[in-house]
Amino acid sequence: MIRRIIKITALALSAALLVCVACGCSEADKVNKNISKQADYFECERKITVYNAWTDKVIMEVEGYMSISNNDNNELVCTIKVGPDQYKKNYIYLNKFTMYVVEDITGTHTDPYHYKLYFHTNILPTIEVKP
Secondary structure: OOOHHHHHHHHHHHHHHHHHHHHHHHHHHHHHHHHHHHHHOOOEEEEEHHHHHHOOEEEEEEEEHHHHHHHHOOOOEEEEEEEEEEEEEEEOOOOOOOEEEEEEEEOOOOOOOOOOEEOOOOOOOOOOOOO
């Protein structure tokens, strides 16, 4: 009976050790996962800068509390929180001449619904004004 208890205990400890070793999560992995989770809950303020890699010029910048992901259409999807229950969704098309950098700028603004979108272009868009 005692041998059986020892075997079961040894087997349980071996299984627990195997699970711990298989995880192999470093502190950096845990921190990265936690920061990504915070961003998905709109708790991290970010700034995305999109560059034209061919001309080395900034195309656009987006700032705010946002969650980002890539979709199957080669687009960067930015979902931004702009109010208590209000969100905006922007798509940034990516190709071989565009690249982006995401910065965590948490703590630089006090407004939790801070949102800015800048287009850097020399071409002014046509605007139609109706009275």
